[in-house]
Amino acid sequence: MTANAVDSEWMRLALRLALKGRPHPNPPVGAVVVKGDVVLARGWHDGPGTPHAEHMALASCIGDAVGATLYVTLEPCCHTIGRDGGQRIPCWQRCVDAGITRVVIACEDIDPRTAGMGIQQLRDSGIHVDVRLLHNKAVYQQRGFRSIQATGRPFVIHKVATTLDGHTACEGGDSRWITSEPARKAVHRLRAACDAIIVGVGTVIADDPELTVRSVSLPSGRQPRGVVFDRTLRMPLSARIVRPGTVIVTTTAAPKASMTALQDKGCHILTLDVDRYTVENILPLLADLGLGIVLLEAGGLLTGSFYRARCVDEVNWFLAPKLVGGGSAPVGLAGSPLATRMNGAIELTQMRMHRYGVDVLITGRPVWEGREAEI
Ligand SMILES: NC(=O)c1ccc[n+]([C@@H]2O[C@H](COP(=O)([O-])OP(=O)(O)OC[C@H]3O[C@@H](n4cnc5c(N)ncnc54)[C@H](OP(=O)(O)O)[C@@H]3O)[C@@H](O)[C@H]2O)c1
Incomplete structure (x- = not known):
């Protein structure tokens, strides 16, 4: 498989995982953490008050995520305040803390609290970001x-x-x-x-x-x-x-x-x-x-x-x-x-x-x- 085909395969898995949640009013999101050809973790979002897909995946890695790639169907968020008013770690920060070195994103967020800024924060932190892989599929899913x-x-x-x-x-x-x-x-x-x-x-x-x-x-x-x-x-x-x-x-x-x-x-x-x-x-x-x-x-x-x-x-x-x-x-x-x-x-x-x-x-x-x- 070409590198692109491999990326598409992992993103398809993330899209399938997103279907496990019924997260309204939030969008469905799926995430996969991959190192080499090993899946370290899977995550999805199940609605307000539950972890975002990236958090769920990074919290359940079966090995060290340093140097791993995160495939996620929506741009990692920049939200620092949760629905309960409490402080929370934004998803981009969670990726940095976990040592992720590449993030592949299917589509940008339209939520004005994140729209483009999640991608910027990742890049500013030295993470390699690829955007719009299987974009239409993700937009349709959302x-x-x-x-x-x-x-x-x-x-x-x-x-x-x-x-x-x-x-x-x-x-x-x-x-x-x-x-x-x-x-x-x-x-x-x-x-x-x-x-x-x-x-x-x-x-x-x-x-x-x-x-x-x-x-x-x-x-x-x-x-x-x-x-x-x-x-x-x-x-x-x-x-x-x-x-x-x-x-x-x-x-x-x-x-x-x-x-x-x-x-x-x-x-x-x-x-x-x-x-x-x-x-x-x-x-x-x-x-x-x-x-x-x-x-x-x-x-x-x-x-x-x-x-x-x-x-x-x-x-x-x-x-x-x-x-x-x-x-x-x-x-x-x-x-x-x-x-x-x-x-x-x-x-x-x-x-x-x-x-x-x-x-x-x-x-x-x-x-x-x-x-x-x-x-
Ligand atoms: N083949 C298919 O895919 C399919 C699918 C569904 C139905 N059908 C067939 O369709 C037939 C039933 O047709 P139908 O037109 O009576 O069914 P419908 O459109 O499901 O129901 C019509 C009723 O909905 C109520 N309604 C509430 N708000 C409405 C609004 N804003 N605009 C219009 N109606 C509203 C009205 O009754 P109230 O004024 O009392 O509220 C109206 O009489 C059956 O023979 C059934 O087998 C076929």
Whole structure:
């Protein structure tokens, strides 16, 4: 392997380690300490109040880290004050103290307390620093954190499965299954990378989905939280999503008895005044709950509202080679039109295609009128 390929291999390991944490509001970070071809330590960040990935790794080295290389997915920090107000050793200083002689960083920090200064401090201390190895992968991995920093709301991934003629169910409502087993497994992998799965009450009533990750590995060991948009609490108490931790977003117009019954089942209720109940107002509340990456798996009505609010960052559209027809069969996007003329249509960029069994997945990023994707 070339030196560059070896570096990439260690950085990939650091990126995999970062997935072990669910550190919101902090970014996911992974770190590996390597000397020669021996891994001395691994670390990741698991959230506020827990050590940063570099600290975790350097505290657990199996040998002397003097002369070793640290691979880290985010620029080492310069923070000297912890969340508890106490003094802490910044990560760059920790590297110097441990005798690290080279640091390889995937991406710079956007936190103004560090932004570029962590790299400068390392260099000023005589440490050799290489930056931007697997940069795009690291930025994408930190998309929840970066979205909240840039826009105040989570990173929203829209996933839908339709027949080739655009339907999400048959006219009578039957929707199981549109796609094949390999495509459904891909959806579970997608869910595993998300902090929450959002549906509208229409989907809960029609399909009673479980909204959990099954049959694939869950690196953080934590299931994504279910989130249901349900203005008047029409959702049956017997629904499978009614379980501890599920977030239900409703209005002050909902019956108080229903709210109490859902709370008794362990659900977390977010209540907004009727005139404040919009996607734009709700998403920052989900960010406040620690949800950085959310997967929108709703039916056409709620999905249409997310697009009209321009609150979709990535599209995952599964197409099955099936036709069901029927003028009133549900579709992927419903409600008032997103465009009334073709030259006003939402366009997607960064398009990719994948095959899963007989099905096709098309992914892309919506372009919102001149606003380049920030994340
Ligand atoms: N193939 C797929 O990928 C897929 C995925 C999901 C669903 N589906 C299918 O979609 C169908 C259900 O469609 P649906 O459109 O009723 O489901 P939905 O979009 O999940 O739920 C719609 C309901 O959400 C509530 N809601 C709350 N806030 C909203 C907002 N800001 N904008 C719009 N709605 C909001 C509304 O009820 P309230 O006004 O009472 O709150 C609305 O009736 C089912 O046939 C299901 O099988 C398919």
